[in-house]
Amino acid sequence: MKDAGKLGNAPTGAGKVAVVTGASAGIGLVIARTLARQGWRVIALGRNPVRSEAALAAIRTAAPDAKVDMIVADLAVMAEAVRAAREVAGLTERIDVLVNNAGGTPAKRIETPDGYEATFAGNHLGPFLLTNHLLPQLRAAAPGARIVNVSSMAHNFVRGMAWDDLQAKRKFSINAVYGQSKLANILFTRELARRLAADGIVVNAMHPGIVASGFASHGPFYLPFVYWLMRPLSLTPEQGADTALWLATAAEAGSVSGGYFVKRRPGKLSAAARDDEAARRLWGETEALIERSGA
Numbered sequence: 001m002k003d004a005g006k007l008g009n010a011p012t013g014a015g016k017v018a019v020v021t022g023a024s025a026g027i028g029l030v031i032a033r034t035l036a037r038q039g040w041r042v043i044a045l046g047r048n049p050v051r052s053e054a055a056l057a058a059i060r061t062a063a064p065d066a067k068v069d070m071i072v073a074d075l076a077v078m079a080e081a082v083r084a085a086r087e088v089a090g091l092t093e094r095i096d097v098l099v100n101n102a103g104g105t106p107a108k109r110i111e112t113p114d115g116y117e118a119t120f121a122g123n124h125l126g127p128f129l130l131t132n133h134l135l136p137q138l139r140a141a142a143p144g145a146r147i148v149n150v151s152s153m154a155h156n157f158v159r160g161m162a163w164d165d166l167q168a169k170r171k172f173s174i175n176a177v178y179g180q181s182k183l184a185n186i187l188f189t190r191e192l193a194r195r196l197a198a199d200g201i202v203v204n205a206m207h208p209g210i211v212a213s214g215f216a217s218h219g220p221f222y223l224p225f226v227y228w229l230m231r232p233l234s235l236t237p238e239q240g241a242d243t244a245l246w247l248a249t250a251a252e253a254g255s256v257s258g259g260y261f262v263k264r265r266p267g268k269l270s271a272a273a274r275d276d277e278a279a280r281r282l283w284g285e286t287e288a289l290i291e292r293s294g295a
């Protein structure tokens, strides 16, 4: 596997604009930094103000000539996702690439101010809302605009969406909640790709691998230990970013839409992730949930 962080210095992104969520740490920071080094104008999004500020400084140091901004927002809160979209729109009229990378696994069940389970809200509802709000800017860069959704092989943790308990109120399990949110990323990708097929915007999902990032530190108490044990097998954030960067920038990835990639190749999807009826249903359920939040 190529190291995207080391490869990413060619000035291929001149005049192009990328929006990268989850850019305050881990895989997203590498994606934002690499694109900035390649000459992209980067609008990064983070959640934690301190990490976001440090990440912005690190990107600017790595790419002193690049134009880089950082927006701080918790995408699990619908009003924050809308505010973030407005701030992005205030900075650019076009978006060539949107990388929906922000996400994480829960340590316990937390409810957001909108009344949603926080992992489902942050990993799916917020990115859905942000993406839909940014479609005018993506259309302004079409044909050729791209959306990359960072999902996971963890979509296999569930056999399908828990339609009667999407907020895990009746039954909460860390693996099921995370797995469902990553399944939602894939179903969203497929339905969005179908809806945007005529617009010249391609949409793909990917799994980054098991990556030694900040991911485990947000999960249950035992997860850092599990990730420590898996260290010999795990990837660096640079390696984990490779497929997302490839989907975002490679010529050969520009004509595929609705796909799911692992190590730059089509990945194996569960039956639930191939269910296009579920993808349509999720779209409708998501719109209804967001409408209920008033965002």
Ligand SMILES: NC(=O)c1ccc[n+]([C@@H]2O[C@H](COP(=O)([O-])OP(=O)(O)OC[C@H]3O[C@@H](n4cnc5c(N)ncnc54)[C@H](OP(=O)(O)O)[C@@H]3O)[C@@H](O)[C@H]2O)c1
Pocket: 021, 022, 023, 024, 025, 026, 027, 028, 045, 046, 047, 048, 049, 051, 052, 073, 074, 075, 076, 101, 102, 103, 104, 105, 122, 123, 150, 151, 152, 153, 207, 208, 209, 210, 211, 212, 213, 214, 215, 216, 218
């Ligand atoms: N690491 C792995 O093994 C692995 C495997 C498969 C998939 N993934 C996926 O890869 C993506 C990136 O994760 P990572 O490994 O780079 O983890 P990380 O180092 O913890 O970075 C996660 C990033 O997402 C941001 N974020 C999380 N929840 C957010 C929310 N509600 N609103 C706004 N920003 C939020 C974090 O912001 P702050 O740091 O500012 O809070 C951080 O910038 C995630 O979608 C994850 O599900 C990771």
